[in-house]
Amino acid sequence: MPQPDPKDPNIPIIDISSQAPDVAQQVLSAASTHGFLFVQQDDSLLPRAQVNAMFALSAQFFSQPVARKSTHAIHSAAAGGINRGWVTMAGEALDPSHPGDPKEAFNISPPHPELQPLPSPLSDSSAEIRKFLDSCHAICTRILTLLGTALQIEEKEGGERWLADRHNESKGPSGTTFRMLYYPKMHADGATPTSSIRAGAHSDYGSITLLFRLPGQPGLEILKPDQTWAPVPVNPSPDLVTPPILVNIGDLLSFWTNGMLKSTVHRVTFSGREERYSMAYFCHPLDSARLEAVPSEVIEAFGDKGAEELKSQRERLGLGGSGGGEVLTAKEHLDRRLKVTYGLKD
Numbered sequence: 001m002p003q004p005d006p007k008d009p010n011i012p013i014i015d016i017s018s019q020a021p022d023v024a025q026q027v028l029s030a031a032s033t034h035g036f037l038f039v040q041q042d043d044s045l046l047p048r049a050q051v052n053a054m055f056a057l058s059a060q061f062f063s064q065p066v067a068r069k070s071t072h073a074i075h076s077a078a079a080g081g082i083n084r085g086w087v088t089m090a091g092e093a094l095d096p097s098h099p100g101d102p103k104e105a106f107n108i109s110p111p112h113p114e115l116q117p118l119p120s121p122l123s124d125s126s127a128e129i130r131k132f133l134d135s136c137h138a139i140c141t142r143i144l145t146l147l148g149t150a151l152q153i154e155e156k157e158g159g160e161r162w163l164a165d166r167h168n169e170s171k172g173p174s175g176t177t178f179r180m181l182y183y184p185k186m187h188a189d190g191a192t193p194t195s196s197i198r199a200g201a202h203s204d205y206g207s208i209t210l211l212f213r214l215p216g217q218p219g220l221e222i223l224k225p226d227q228t229w230a231p232v233p234v235n236p237s238p239d240l241v242t243p244p245i246l247v248n249i250g251d252l253l254s255f256w257t258n259g260m261l262k263s264t265v266h267r268v269t270f271s272g273r274e275e276r277y278s279m280a281y282f283c284h285p286l287d288s289a290r291l292e293a294v295p296s297e298v299i300e301a302f303g304d305k306g307a308e309e310l311k312s313q314r315e316r317l318g319l320g321g322s323g324g325g326e327v328l329t330a331k332e333h334l335d336r337r338l339k340v341t342y343g344l345k346d
């Protein structure tokens with residue numbers, strides 16, 4: 001019998017296809033303790049074949065020469081503007097106190113109304129990409145609805161759909177971004193890297209993130225309350241044929257729930273010399289959404305227990321030590337965050 005790993009953070013695996021009445025509570029409980037959960041679903045929302053096809057496309061894209069990828073550089077008009085396009089090797093630092101992360105990325109936003117201009121070979125698969133984005137969003141809508149149910153938002157306020165409605169992509173633009181990530185091999189000559197970090201310690205910006213990883217490509221770690229790092233297995237159960245989707249809570253949802261939901265700090269380390277691919281769907285509210293308190297007695301009952309955590313989060317983001325009663329829109333919040341990550345000026 002394999003011994004349980006004492007460092008395993010024991011993130012729960014939750015089947016969101018299940019109609020069992022306690023699923024909503026399970027999601028809320030994982031989101032408010034770990035800030036992370038593994039999500040299983042019966043392929044009706046997102047067939048595994050779509051995930052595999054996106055990984056194959058990502059590998060094709062990143063294998064191209066720099067000159068081909070740089071035609072759609074991040075934030076460029078050619079890539080469709082701010083936060084869209086290709087991030088070059090070491091082009092960003094998720095932990096601004098460290099040098100650039102040894103990785104490349106390509107950011108795609110949902111179509112509004114058109115998909116952004118894409119380089120080859122992504123451009124040849126724009127229909128598949130659109131489908132994948134829709135499927136990811138359907139999963140986010142399901143999770144946000146489960147959270148709305150467990151938070152017992154009253155019907156007259158909007159009920160279980162309160163959160164999901166504020167993420168309804170058909171109603172306007174949002175900061176939602178799908179990101180393909182490529183972490184190259186340590187060093188072709190086998191030299192030791194200057195840092196053991198592939199993606200610096202950070203929390204995510206938005207509401208929830210769906211993270212897709214591949215078997216045999218570990219490296220993700222979460223910061224536990226005792227300030228030690230715990231590796232998150234790609235596949236947490238030998239019973240699962242394919243890795244479940246790893247979902248985590250972002251800063252926005254943490255602010256929005258007065259710190260009841262946890263936006264947990266995480267990073268990616270070199271735990272192997274091999275190259276690594278991952279994909280993240282960062283789900284954000286509509287730009288116009290105001291980050292005021294969710295009308296939930298469950299959050300009210302939670303009270304100020306999350307105040308310390310929110311304060312340290314604000315400090316980490318360079319937003320000052322206290323909220324100061326200022327209500328931001330989702331767009332204002334995201335713009336501040338992007339400025340810190342990319343060093344963008346006003």
Ligand SMILES: O=C(O)CCC(=O)C(=O)O
Nearest residue numbers: 181199204220268278280
């Ligand atoms: O590559 C990964 O596994 C995680 C990446 C991540 O946390 C991020 O891009 O926000």
Ligand SMILES: [Fe+2]
Nearest residue numbers: 202203204266
């Ligand atoms: Fe992240």
